[in-house]
Amino acid sequence: MITKDNYQPTAATTWTGRTDGTEPDLLRWHQVIKTVDLLQASLPALTAHEKGIVFVGFACDEGVRRNKGRTGAAAGPFALRKAIAGFPAHLQPDTVLLDAGDILCANGDLESAQQTLANTVQTILKAGYLPVLLGGGHEITYGHASGIRAYAKGRKERVGFINFDAHFDIRIPGEEGPSSGTGFWQLAQDCKQAGEPFNYLALGIQKNGNTRQLFNIAGEAGATYVSADAFHLQDKDTLLAAIQHFLRQTDRIYLTTCLDVFAAPFAPGVSATAFNGIWPGGLFLQCYRTILQSGKVAGVDVAELNPALDIDNRTAKLGAAIIFETVMAYCGEESID
Template sequence: MNHLHLNPNPNLWKGRSSQEKEYWHQAIQLVDDLAIEEGKEKKIGILGYAGEEGVRRNQGRTGTSSGPEAIRKVMGPMAFHLSDKTLILDYGDILTLEDDMESSHALISETVFQLLQNSHLPVLLGGGHDLALAHGRGIQHYLSSKKEKLGIINLDAHFDLRTLVDGKGHSGSPFYQLSLEYPSNFHYLCLGIQKAANPKSLFDRAETLGESWIDQDEFSLTNWDSVKESLLNFMDSVNKIYLSIDLDGFSSAFAPGVSAPSPMGFSPELAFRVFELIAKSKKLISMDVVELNPQFDQDRATARLAARCVEFVLRNYLA
């Protein structure tokens, strides 16, 4: 067993008893030792990232390492509306030991690659948003021989295009690092950008990279037609989509349990409209939900929101 990996904990998947498969805890299959299920049939692969070193390096509030556990706890008793034949596999968590975030990233990238090679839709549960670097590397490795354009759609209050600190990446730098490592296949759309959370230099960097964004003032239900048009145009320009959901993009009224809460974020209703378009596009290749910090959550509201995001995307993806 890899020392950076924890096998899935069956005690996290609990819920009501039922003779039929009616709840998520009844549908989940636990897989030990990262033994990736082979075969060409479509599968869902859940992988946790119990890491917060990237948040610490970015001077954020630590506590995100407990995020994957909190999401699983609230998903277990949720009603299950996917097909009974859907294979949903929990592969446990990848850890960061001491401050060695880079080693955990390497294992995440290799695991994402293996999941994609074996017909999974990877669903990664964070953990800090530095996860996106490892996640993106795994997807790019998989697509490298297929000559397909990857589009990254990030719902977030922040660009996460910051430079490295003392030569090291962090939770604010993953997409900048991906842009440097894959300059010919980096296509990025960020939804929900807040001016108060991003200095002008980051707007300049996004413009220099030729990337797209919709700021918080325009990312609203009242402006949905314009948002939808921009989203569809972006999706039409790529072959595959990696969806990243940073919970701090939501208003703190819905997501108080994050490292960087904001009262000015977007609503679940708006985000779920975006998720529906992406999930039904048939281009979704992988997704993650990041920055849950249970230490600051209230009545598990943020954990429940994270779980609902995953469930909604999968329900529409498999419809």
Template sequence: MLKNYEVESAHTWTGRVDSSTDFDSLRWHQWIKIIDLNDTSLKAFDGKFAFAFIGFECDHGIGLNKGRVGAAMGPESIRRELSNLPCQFSQDIKLFDAGNIVTYGLTLDQAQDCLSEAVNRVLELNMFPIVLGGGHETAFGHYKGLFKNFHPKKENIGIISFDAHFDTRPYKENGGTSGTMFRQIHDLNLENDEDFNFMVIGIQKHSNTKSLFNYAKENGIKYILSRETVNSSIPSLFEQIDEFISGVDHVYITICSDVFSTAFAPGVSAPTPLGVDPETAIVLIKHILSHDKAVSFDICEVSPRFDKDSTTASLASLLIFTVVTKVANIIEMNNKRRNKKIDKE
């Protein structure tokens, strides 16, 4: 049984109704189904493809990192923005709300362990996890759930993080924060004789110490500076991404909302005047997904208390919409190829 877990209320998913019978007119709030991950009668999904949303109501790591807390309320604000999105996919694609990990009274380590169990449970149910953070400490709990599922199969996981920060600061003396997760993942992999495959897109030089750049070089961390997403050609960025993905079995995509400038994402812990353009991020995300290796996704550090007009939550919902519709498109194309092959035979 999952600990510190709550089923999401169906009342969260409400919105405009254009039709209740025409699928092409439906919105996400009409298509999503609420599930309880602690329901032992749940069976693994056996349809074409399913996404499951998990909320991680935690910003302990941000507080420990001396940042602006508030991201624990992120899942609620993101769900509100997701509700009215149109179903731009076939009826074979299913959406499930898999509830929330609530972390009041827990240590950061305990909260991350709870999230890891929830992610692993979703994978066991044959669904694609989309985790709604929470601070970017979400990434360590999310990865541990993936690791628990894929490591026994000897399948490695490449992490592609969209972030202004490396988040690889030392942690062993004072414990983990929202700035240490990827060093913790590195150490977890080392302890288990697993390669560390990590790429960061959107790094800001003014937001990372020289020591962090040294750590990246020493440990083979690939990164693309924020300014390179403006000054370099898209094909050259694709080449770097392709080279990284070619060396891994699966890809986990994680986004910290502070990778975008405050013009697009004011509701974050560490706002910045500069950042990756969301349109560029969407192009890169679609390219990553086109490799058909993605197994999970999260969006972190959406903080409603600083979010003017729900701008950041709205951007988060558009990024999730991109992931869902692109993956759905890939599934549909693969099915068409499979059917053509069967017809030829």
């Protein structure tokens, strides 16, 4: 349940940027997006011809702290908003962009924050919108994906989880409980308890970033992964075959990108940088777009942006570019290639 303690609406003044004019072909995102205070109002109903996206921030890095990482990702949603505000509005005429504010982690209660996020995601999907979430640490995964699972359950749809990440994030929780590294372990347990398959595809996995135990847990849970080497060596066939095979097994996709999957020069602003991370170039874009174009994506998020560690806003701009890809695939102007 959203309360004044675990939720903060976005001030309309947050959305600012360059203004070239008010004609339709001059508009930018900050000129068309509308803010919604979920404490005061419900999401506006979409007409039969409208497509809608709801941005929600998860201003939380409690999971990063529990995972012994470098905190600061709670400021990620604000930085991502600033980075996407100036994008040109290459949108279909019947597009609705909403910003529904931030879910907060009050008093370090990560579990409650994740449940609130799950409920919010389910509400967004029921209203007909696509949730695009702004992290926040990768503890965003459990709340976001749980909301999608709850929505899909009523429709008897199979849910799959795709994670661009250097790490499996399938750790068994320690003494402090769930963290930024346990999200997919939690989802695996939920699927097992519900008698459902655990459909998990991890792309960009680094051998030097995961213990043998984590590889074993992933294997025992039935997860599929493609290592970062496939990106380094331009092994397009392996990557696209894995993605296409996975898509055929699912009806709804949770798509998450941990920014630490990328090489440190492109993504310095993360808790765990990777000098040998993947490049955010053509092969990554081809993989990402293949998933988006499947028509099965039910929710997207970008995680682990830590503005305090960023250099020249590189990581924020990279996260923003991924969000731009998402919006263009869902409701972009068809005449713009």
